[in-house]
Amino acid sequence: MKKNRLLLFFIVLAFAKADFTLAQEKQNNPQPKIGLVLSGGGAKGLAHIGTLKIIDSLGIKIDHIAGTSMGAIVGSLYASGYTGQQLDSIFKTIDFDKIISDDIPRKSKTFYERRNTERYAVTLPFKDFKVQLPSSLSKGQNIYDLLSRLLAHVKDVDDFNQLPIPFLCIATEITTGEEIVLDSGYLPKAVNASGALPSLFAPVEIDGKLLIDGGVVDNYPIEKLKAKGVDIIIGVDVQDDLKSRKELSGALDILSQINNFLTINAMKYKAPKTDIYITPDINDFTVVSFDLGKEIIKRGEQAGRDKIDQLKKLAIDSYIKPNLKNTIGDSIYLNKINVKGNKNYTRAFIVGRFKIKTPGKVAYTDLNTGIQNLQATDNFAKINYEILNQDKGATLEIDLVESEVRNYLKLGLHYDELTRSAALVNLSRKKVLFDNDIVSADFIVGDNLRYNFDYYIDKGRYWSIGIHSEFIRFEKDVNAKFAEDAGFLGPLGVNSLEVKYRDWTQQIFLQTRLNRSLNLVIGTEIKSLHIFTKTLITADPDDSVTDFTNGTLGSLYGKVLLDSYDNAQFPSSGWKLDGDFNLYLLNSQYKERFKEFSVAQLQIGHAHNYGDFTLRGNAHIGITIGDTNDSSMDFLLGGYGSRRINNLIPFYGYDFLSITGDTMIKVLLEADYEVFKNNHIIFSANIANAQDDLFKQNKWFSEAKYTGYAIGYGLESFLGPIEIKYSFSPQQNDGQVFVNLGFKF
Numbered sequence: 001m002k003k004n005r006l007l008l009f010f011i012v013l014a015f016a017k018a019d020f021t022l023a024q025e026k027q028n029n030p031q032p033k034i035g036l037v038l039s040g041g042g043a044k045g046l047a048h049i050g051t052l053k054i055i056d057s058l059g060i061k062i063d064h065i066a067g068t069s070m071g072a073i074v075g076s077l078y079a080s081g082y083t084g085q086q087l088d089s090i091f092k093t094i095d096f097d098k099i100i101s102d103d104i105p106r107k108s109k110t111f112y113e114r115r116n117t118e119r120y121a122v123t124l125p126f127k128d129f130k131v132q133l134p135s136s137l138s139k140g141q142n143i144y145d146l147l148s149r150l151l152a153h154v155k156d157v158d159d160f161n162q163l164p165i166p167f168l169c170i171a172t173e174i175t176t177g178e179e180i181v182l183d184s185g186y187l188p189k190a191v192n193a194s195g196a197l198p199s200l201f202a203p204v205e206i207d208g209k210l211l212i213d214g215g216v217v218d219n220y221p222i223e224k225l226k227a228k229g230v231d232i233i234i235g236v237d238v239q240d241d242l243k244s245r246k247e248l249s250g251a252l253d254i255l256s257q258i259n260n261f262l263t264i265n266a267m268k269y270k271a272p273k274t275d276i277y278i279t280p281d282i283n284d285f286t287v288v289s290f291d292l293g294k295e296i297i298k299r300g301e302q303a304g305r306d307k308i309d310q311l312k313k314l315a316i317d318s319y320i321k322p323n324l325k326n327t328i329g330d331s332i333y334l335n336k337i338n339v340k341g342n343k344n345y346t347r348a349f350i351v352g353r354f355k356i357k358t359p360g361k362v363a364y365t366d367l368n369t370g371i372q373n374l375q376a377t378d379n380f381a382k383i384n385y386e387i388l389n390q391d392k393g394a395t396l397e398i399d400l401v402e403s404e405v406r407n408y409l410k411l412g413l414h415y416d417e418l419t420r421s422a423a424l425v426n427l428s429r430k431k432v433l434f435d436n437d438i439v440s441a442d443f444i445v446g447d448n449l450r451y452n453f454d455y456y457i458d459k460g461r462y463w464s465i466g467i468h469s470e471f472i473r474f475e476k477d478v479n480a481k482f483a484e485d486a487g488f489l490g491p492l493g494v495n496s497l498e499v500k501y502r503d504w505t506q507q508i509f510l511q512t513r514l515n516r517s518l519n520l521v522i523g524t525e526i527k528s529l530h531i532f533t534k535t536l537i538t539a540d541p542d543d544s545v546t547d548f549t550n551g552t553l554g555s556l557y558g559k560v561l562l563d564s565y566d567n568a569q570f571p572s573s574g575w576k577l578d579g580d581f582n583l584y585l586l587n588s589q590y591k592e593r594f595k596e597f598s599v600a601q602l603q604i605g606h607a608h609n610y611g612d613f614t615l616r617g618n619a620h621i622g623i624t625i626g627d628t629n630d631s632s633m634d635f636l637l638g639g640y641g642s643r644r645i646n647n648l649i650p651f652y653g654y655d656f657l658s659i660t661g662d663t664m665i666k667v668l669l670e671a672d673y674e675v676f677k678n679n680h681i682i683f684s685a686n687i688a689n690a691q692d693d694l695f696k697q698n699k700w701f702s703e704a705k706y707t708g709y710a711i712g713y714g715l716e717s718f719l720g721p722i723e724i725k726y727s728f729s730p731q732q733n734d735g736q737v738f739v740n741l742g743f744k745f
Helices: 002-028 042-058 070-079 084-092 096-100 111-117 141-150 187-194 222-226 251-273 290-306 308-312 347-352 364-375 481-486
Strands: 034-038 064-068 122-127 167-173 178-182 204-206 209-213 232-236 276-278 331-340 360-363 380-390 393-402 407-414 422-430 437-446 450-457 464-479 496-513 518-533 546-563 574-587 597-610 613-625 635-637 659-661 663-676 679-691 706-717 720-728 736-741
Touching: 034 042, 034 070, 034 222, 042 070, 042 084, 042 232, 042 290, 042 308, 064 070, 064 222, 070 084, 070 141, 070 167, 070 187, 084 290, 096 141, 096 290, 111 546, 141 187, 141 364, 141 380, 167 187, 167 222, 178 187, 187 204, 187 209, 222 232, 222 251, 276 290, 290 308, 331 347, 331 364, 360 364, 364 380, 635 663, 635 679, 659 663, 659 679, 679 720
Parallel strands: 034 064, 034 232, 064 167, 232 276, 331 393
Antiparallel strands: 122 407, 167 178, 167 209, 204 209, 331 360, 380 393, 407 422, 422 437, 437 450, 450 464, 464 496, 496 518, 518 546, 546 574, 574 597, 597 613, 613 663, 635 659, 663 679, 679 706, 706 720, 720 736
C-alpha cells in the first residue's frame, strides 16, 4: 500500500514539473506579433479580401496593418473589425461604376437637377471663353461617403493605433512629392486620400496638405510596419509586372507602366523582407476591372491556400476573429449641424438639403442621403464631414469646398424618327443675379433647328421662379386620313401629306417641391402654333401653304409631378405621376369667336423588379373640356422616341400622328429583361381609344379601337439610351421600326 502511494506521489510530481516547464517555455516564447502589409493595385486589390478570408479561417491574429491605396481601403475596414467574409459580402453588393463616378441617386435630385443629368452627355466647365478640363474624372465623393458609412462604428477613433487592429496608410503630398504616413485623424478621410488615384479621383486636403494616392511613393509600406515592432510580416502584393510591347494596348496601360517603374524596382528589396509573401495570379485583370471582382477575390483565396503550410504555423487554435455587428443603418442622436467653408450659400440652404430635424435621432442612411442631396446641387467641389460625439449627443461637422465654376458648356446628341438627327450645345451660367439662380440656353442644330431658354431661381422648399422659352419644329409624312379625322380639312383626294409643325412657347411659372419627388407648378403660357402643309394645291397660286392651324394661344396652367423612378429611361422601381391642366383663355386665330376650353391629362406609371426582370405599367388619360374650334390641341397618338411635344402621345404599332381625338385613354405594359448590365430586351403592349367626346360613350374603353406591340433592344450609354424597336398592330398592314439614340431634348 505504501509503495502505491509513493508511486502516485512521483507521478504527480512529474506532471507538475512538466506543467511548470511548459508554462516557463510559453513565457519565454510569447506569441509573435504579426503584421499585414497590403499593396495598392486598384481593382486588383479586391484579392486582399480573398486572402483575408483564408487568414480568418486559420485563426491567425493580426497585430498591425499597413496599406496603400486599395490596400488601405481593405486594410482599414479589416482593422476596424470586419472579417474577411463580411468584406466579401459587402463588396459583392457595391456598384463600382456608381462609386467610382460622381453618380448621384436620382431621388437626391430636384426636377431641374435631373433635367441636367438626363439631357446632356458631356458637361465641361469654362472660364474666360476657355474650356477648363477637370483635374480628375471623379471628385471621389461617393467613395468618401461609402467609407464614412462603413466606418461609422469607429468614428470616434482618431488615433489609428486604438482601432481593433492598429493601422496606418500612405499618401503622397502632390505639391512636394513627400511621403505622408497617416496614422491618426478621421479614418475615412485618410483612407480616401491614400486611394486618390491621380486623374481618376480628386486630391484630398488634410491639415493643409493636398494628398493623392500613396502608391506614387510607397505602394508596399513594409518598412513602416517593421518600425511598429512586429515579428512576422504577411504581405499581399497585387501590383502589376512590367508589360511587354504587345500588352501595352492603350493609354491606361502606358500610364500604369510608367507608374510601375518605381514600384517594381522597389519590390526587389521589399519582397525579401516579407516572411510570407503572397502574390495572387491577377495578370488577367486591370486596375479598373471592378466588374470582375468576384473572380479577383477568388484568386486572392487561392493565393492564400498556396501558402497555407506557412500560414498554419502562425495560427492560434483558440483565436477566432469576432464578427463585427453590422452598424450600417443604425441611428445616432444628433444635437446640431455645423457648417463651415460656405461663402456663397447660406447655412439654411445647406442644412435644408438634409431634411432632418435636430436635435433628434437620425439614421446614418438619412445622413448619407442628405450628403447626396447637397452633392446633387453641383455647387461644391468637395463635401467633407465628420460626426463628433459630445456629452449629450453628436454634432455633424460639414466642411465645404465651394466650386469656383460658374459657366458650363454642355453637349448632347439625339436621333429619332420624328425630330430626326440633332446636336445640342448648351451654355449655362450660375449666380447671374442671385446666388441660387441659373441661366441655361440650348441650341439644337440638325434636321430641325430648335432652341430652349431657361432662367430659374431655386428657392428650395419655397416657391421657386422660372422663365422658359422654346421653339420646336419637325416635318413628317403622314397618312392624309390624319387631317380628315382631326377635322382640319375635308376629303383631300391624296394618300399622304407632308405635315410641318412649328411651336413657339413662352412660360412664366412658380414651382415648389413637397419632397424630392413631388413638385407643384403653376404658371402662364403663350403658345404660337403653326401646323401646315405644302403638299396640296391651293386656290391662290401665290399661296403655296395650306394651314391646319395658325394662331397664338394663351393659357393658365398647373402641374403635379411625382417621379420616384430609379432610372429615367429604364426604370426598375418607383412611381411616376404626371398631371397637368391648361385653361385656354385666348386664341388669336378665332378672335371674338373664341370660346374658353381646357385640356387635362393624368399619367400614372409604376415599375417593379424581380432580379434582372422588371414589369412596368403606365396608364394615360386625356380630356378636352369645352369647344376648341379646331383640333390643334387634340391628342395625336403614334410613334416612339420623341420628347413630349404638346399632346403628341407615343403609341406602338402606329406611326406618328396616326390617331386623333379630343379625348383619349391609353394603357401600356412592358416586360424588361436586363440580359447583361445596361443591356435590355423589352416587350411592350399598348391599347388605346381616342376620339371626340369619348367618355360620353358607354363602352369607352372595353371596346378600345387601337392595339399595338413592340419588341426591342435598349442600351444604357453615356450618350443616353440607344434603342431599336420593331412595332406592329393587328389593325395595320405594315410594321414600324423606331430608332432612338441619345437623351431626348
